[in-house]
Amino acid sequence: METNQTALQGLWLPLVTPFRDGALDEVSLRRLVRHFACEPVDGLILGATTGEGLTLEEAEAERLIRVTADELAAIGRRLPLYLGLSGSDTRKGVKALARTATWGADGYLIACPYYTRPSQQGLVAHFEALADSTQRPILIYNIPYRTGVNLGNEAMLALAGHANIAGVKDCCADPAQSFDLMRRKPAGFAVLTGEDAFFYGALTQGADGGILASAHVETRAFVEVRDRLARGDQAGALSAWHRLCDLPRLLFAEPSPSPIKHWLWRAGLIDSPEVRLPMTPVSDTLAARIDQAVGAAKAGAHRSPTT
Numbered sequence: 001m002e003t004n005q006t007a008l009q010g011l012w013l014p015l016v017t018p019f020r021d022g023a024l025d026e027v028s029l030r031r032l033v034r035h036f037a038c039e040p041v042d043g044l045i046l047g048a049t050t051g052e053g054l055t056l057e058e059a060e061a062e063r064l065i066r067v068t069a070d071e072l073a074a075i076g077r078r079l080p081l082y083l084g085l086s087g088s089d090t091r092k093g094v095k096a097l098a099r100t101a102t103w104g105a106d107g108y109l110i111a112c113p114y115y116t117r118p119s120q121q122g123l124v125a126h127f128e129a130l131a132d133s134t135q136r137p138i139l140i141y142n143i144p145y146r147t148g149v150n151l152g153n154e155a156m157l158a159l160a161g162h163a164n165i166a167g168v169k170d171c172c173a174d175p176a177q178s179f180d181l182m183r184r185k186p187a188g189f190a191v192l193t194g195e196d197a198f199f200y201g202a203l204t205q206g207a208d209g210g211i212l213a214s215a216h217v218e219t220r221a222f223v224e225v226r227d228r229l230a231r232g233d234q235a236g237a238l239s240a241w242h243r244l245c246d247l248p249r250l251l252f253a254e255p256s257p258s259p260i261k262h263w264l265w266r267a268g269l270i271d272s273p274e275v276r277l278p279m280t281p282v283s284d285t286l287a288a289r290i291d292q293a294v295g296a297a298k299a300g301a302h303r304s305p306t307t
């Protein structure tokens with residue numbers, strides 16, 4: 001087995017899954033993919049939290065990957081595509097990896113098993129079994145406030161030694177744990193933050209990038225923060241971040257991805273803001289705030305640089 005793949009880095013987008021009248025909306029999906037293929041993103045994650053992966057039928061998830069890959073190929077853009085796969089049964093996870101192997105995903109984003117709260121030893125054995133069963137890289141998704149279990153740094157660093165474990169999407173919600181991991185992570189093991197509001201702070205502490213739902217909006221501004229920091233322009237990065245940091249608050253004011261879908265709908269990128277239950281549409285109050293922000297963004301885009 002080869003050792004760790006090329007390290008993941010940069011800005012990854014956990015793409016929303018457009019729905020219309022209860023079904024996967026392939027027209028909107030193709031439009032979204034064409035739009036983001038022209039943006040400086042480093043990879044796409046399909047069927048993750050933002051992509052409402054837990055509500056997708058297997059045939060829909062396959063279609064999601066295939067249509068996205070097809071659209072990217074049609075416009076000649078090569079972008080890594082990861083598929084969100086989660087569950088709490090190791091054996092079922094191994095079978096899901098086998099069933100999805102030919103779909104065209106370049107790797108997987110896999111959350112810690114939720115609800116059952118296994119030990120650290122159990123978590124390590126779970127991810128080792130998954131990683132042993134696939135040729136593709138796995139990005140661990142550590143998000144204790146959703147799964148009910150925290151993969152600690154000792155267990156994480158043990159898993160980092162596995163050739164197929166490429167990194168972590170870090171949402172551990174404990175800055176001390178995140179910073180300690182960023183300090184100790186081995187070469188080739190990526191730490192990508194999944195906390196939109198923490199993007200600037202994570203990069204300054206050594207994160208390799210972020211997987212940020214908010215980057216559906218103002219994609220280039222998120223990239224600017226990272227590029228400025230990479231060039232050593234800390235003051236410029238901080239002022240770019242200060243212009244941006246209210247956006248995640250707006251887009252996470254109600255359960256995600258409803259606010260993001262509402263924004264993308266109003267911006268004309270998807271044909272419906274539909275989400276699947278148990279997610280519900282945004283409230284009228286938040287819809288009005290988003291509509292106003294979309295209007296302001298459009299007005300800003302149309303203004304000439306001198307006005």
Ligand SMILES: O=C(O)C1=N[C@H](C(=O)O)C[C@H](O)C1
Nearest residue numbers: 014048049050194211212213
């Ligand atoms: O889609 C994801 O994966 C993301 N998950 C985070 C979450 O679970 O809250 C947020 C992040 O912006 C994207």
